[in-house]
Ligand code: OOG
C-alpha cells in the first residue's frame with residue numbers, strides 16, 4: 001500500500017481524543033459542564049486580552065485551544081505499559097519525561113505520552129499522563145503477590161486492538177477504515193467498568209494498603225480517570241466551578257497567579273463516588289477515582305528556571321508548614337521570580353518562540369548580521385512569545401492524586417525513583433522535555449531569521 005493512503009497520525013490522535021472525550025462526557029456528565037465553563041471563559045479572555053499569538057500560527061493556536069486536553073491512566077504491569085507505548089505511537093505520541101511520585105506517597109512512576117513536533121502540537125496536543133504501579137513498594141509480601149497474580153490474569157487490550165497496532169507497525173500506518181476501527185478498539189481499554197474483578201474482601205484489603213492500588217488492581221482495565229481542558233484564566237474558572245455547584249479542590253496547584261503565566265496551574269472537582277459490584281457478592285460497594293480537572297498552561301522554563309521554581313515552591317511549602325496560609329506563602333515566595341517574559345528570557349529562565357516583527361518586515365529593513373538572539377530581541381529585530389509548557393509537574397500531580405484518592409496509605413516511600421526500571425518496562429527511553437523545548441526555540445529562531453532576511457530583499 002502506498003503511504004499516501006494512510007491517515008496522518010495527527011488525525012488518528014484527534015479522532016481518538018474526541019472519541020475519548022465523548023465517552024467521558026457520557027460517563028461523567030460534570031466533565032461536560034466543565035467543558036462548557038472553560039469554553040465560555042476562554043472566549044471572554046480572548047475578547048479581553050486579544051489573541052494568544054500574533055505570529056503566523058495565530059489561527060492554529062486558537063483552534064488548538066478548542067481541542068486541547070490531557071487525560072490520565074494508571075497501569076498495572078510492565079507488559080501493559082509496553083503495549084501502551086505502541087498504541088500511542090500509532091497516534092504520533094511518545095513518552096516524554098519521567099515522574100517519580102513515590103516521594104509524595106503515591107506508589108507509581110509515570111511519563112506523559114504526547115506528540116513532540118511543533119506542527120503536531122499545534123494541530124492537537126492531546127497528552128496522557130500514564131502511571132505504572134510499583135508493586136515492589138508494597139511491603140506486605142502476600143498482598144503484593146496477590147496483586148501481581150490478579151493483574152497477571154487480565155488483558156486490558158482487545159485482541160483486535162493488538163492486531164491493529166501490529167498492522168500499523170508493519171505497514172507503517174493505518175488507512176481510514178483501519179484507523180476508525182483502531183480508535184473504537186483502543187477506546188475499550190479506557191472505558192469504565194463497574195464490575196470489580198475481585199471479591200469485596202480483596203478490594204478492601206488492597207484499598208487499605210493504598211486506594212491507588214485498589215484502583216489499579218481491582219478492575220478490568222485502566223479506566224481514564226480524568227480529562228482536562230486548558231483554560232486561559234484558572235482563577236475565574238475556579239470561582240465559576242463553585243457557582244455551577246461543583247465541589248472544587250480547595251487550592252490551585254502550581255505557581256500563584258501571575259502577569260506572565262509559567263508552567264502549569266491546575267485544579268479539579270472532587271472524584272465521584274461510584275457504585276461498583278464485587279465478585280460473588282450481591283452487595284454493591286463504592287469506588288472513588290474519576291474526576292474532572294482544568295489547567296492553565298504558561299511558559300516552559302529552562303533547567304535554570306525550573307530549579308528556581310522548585311526552590312521557591314519548597315520555600316512556600318516550608319512557610320505553609322510553619323503556619324502561613326498556603327496562598328499567601330506562595331505569592332510571597334514567588335515575588336523573587338521575574339514576572340515578565342522579557343526578564344525571564346534575558347535571565348535564561350524561560351523558553352520563547354521568536355517572531356519576526358511585522359512592522360520591520362513591512363518596512364523591508366535588514367537586520368544587521370552577526371547579532372546574537374538576545375541582541376536582536378533587545379534591538380527590536382525579533383519579538384518573543386512564551387513557548388507553552390507541554391508537560392506536567394510532579395508536585396502538582398501528587399496533589400491531584402491525593403485530593404482524589406483520599407488520604408489512606410503511606411505518606412512517602414523509601415528508595416526514590418527508578419527511571420531505568422521504568423524505561424526497561426516501557427521498552428524505550430523517555431524523551432527529555434528540555435531538549436524538546438530547546439529544539440522548538442531554535443526552530444522558531446531559524447524561521448524568524450529567514451523571514452527577516454526574506455522581508456529585507
Ligand atoms: C494522574 C495525576 C496527574 C496531572 O494533571 O498532573 C495528572 C492520576 O491521577 O492518575 O493528571
Ligand code: NI
Nearest residue numbers: 072129228293
Ligand atoms: Ni491531570
